[in-house]
Amino acid sequence: MRLVFAGTPQPAVPTLKALIESPRHEVVAVVTRPDAPAGRGRHVVRSPVGALADEHGIEVLMPQRVKQPEFLDRLTELAPDCCPVVAYGALLPQVALDIPVHGWVNLHFSLLPAWRGAAPVQAAIRAGDEITGASTFRIVKELDAGPVFGVLTEPIRPQDTAGILLDRLAVAGAELMVSTLDGIEDGTVNAVEQQHADGVSYASKITPDDGHLDLTTPAVAVDRLVRAVTPDPGAWAQFRGERLKLGPVTPTGAEALAPGEIRVERKRVLVGTATHPVQLGDVQAPGKKKMAATDWARGARVEQGERLS
Known part of the structure; x- marks a missing residue:
């Protein structure tokens, strides 16, 4: 099939x-978000x-808005049979959805209808889900609500961060997308409507404020939040009026501390939660490099009774 691929960040690259590399399909163009400033x-x-498209000599389209007439005209000229999508980052108007013969097929990193929205992997980790996965579905006007072609499942491991889990899903999801498009071309795969009566949940976009640790919650919830916002936007707490970046943390069975209370031991730094303390991994103070929590505590000369908030 002739394909116009839409995607932007690194998790879209494997697909x-x-x-x-697929012998059955030809990527005639790529749609991605416009070039933007990055780095220091x-x-x-x-x-x-x-x-990646540049490396392979593939035409790159970067519309500021997908409804721009010049973009829609070019997409029509390209005459794609289907437009696969992975984390493109912009809503698609119906006029664009109607152009390819087989529509737009999205790879979404959840088991739909669970965790529709912008941050499904982060939401699954934070919620304590044991299993997640990926789904391919036909895009419709309603957010992530289209009929599903195929799914894969993936366990969420105890040490998984959002970054680690997303990397695994991106690789496995690439195979799912290829097999879905193969099936669409062959007429052997059918899209099944999502069961909307139950199981629908939403994963909003993650912001830096979401990384602020609430140390009045149980240790297991603190650990899940840290892993959910790692590597981006990162977990943090306030100490002496400054924001410290933190992670990872490890729940312990140590003697309880007041929420946020810091205990510095010879080989570890503990912080109190609503249940047992968590052990801090790395700490990064403003303007400084990331360092082991024990090194940070010695340098900061943390006093007994001081707290993170």
């Missing part, structure tokens, strides 16, 4: 690479998907 130097850079 684009798999489709480029704020240099304008290509998205990971756009950069």
Whole structure:
């Protein structure tokens, strides 16, 4: 099939690479978010998907808005049979959805209808889900509500951060997308409507404020939140009026401390929660490099009774 692929960040790259390498499909163009400043130097850079397309000589389209007539005209000229999508980052108007013969097929990193929305992996970890996965579905106007072509499941491991889990799902999901498009071309796969009566949940976009640790919650909830916001936007707490970046943390069976209370031991630093303390892993103070919590505590000369908040 002739494909126009839409995607932007690194998790979309495995799928684009798999489709480029597929003998059955031809990626004639890529749609990605416009080049944007990144890094400390704020240099304008290509998205990971756009950069991969450049390497393979594939046309890159970067509309500011998908409804722009010039973009829609070019998409019509390309005449794609289908438009696979992975984390593109913009809503698609119906006029764009109607152009490809087989519509737009999205790879979403959850078991739909669970965790529709922008941050399904983070939401699954924070909620304590034991199993997650990925789904391919036909995009419709309602958010992540289209009929599902295929799914895969993936256990959430105790040490999984959002970054680690998303990397696994991105690789496995690439295979799911290729097999879905193969089936669409062959007429052997059918999209099944989602069961909307139950199981629908939503995963809103993660913001830096979401990384603020609530140490009045149980240790297990603190651990889940830290893992859910790692690597981005990162977990943090206040200490002496400054924001400390934290992670990972490890729930312990140590003697209880007041929520946020810090106990510095020779080989570990503990912080109180609503249940047992958690052990801090790395700490990064403003303007400083990341360091082991014990090194930070010695340098900061943490006093008995001081707290994170």
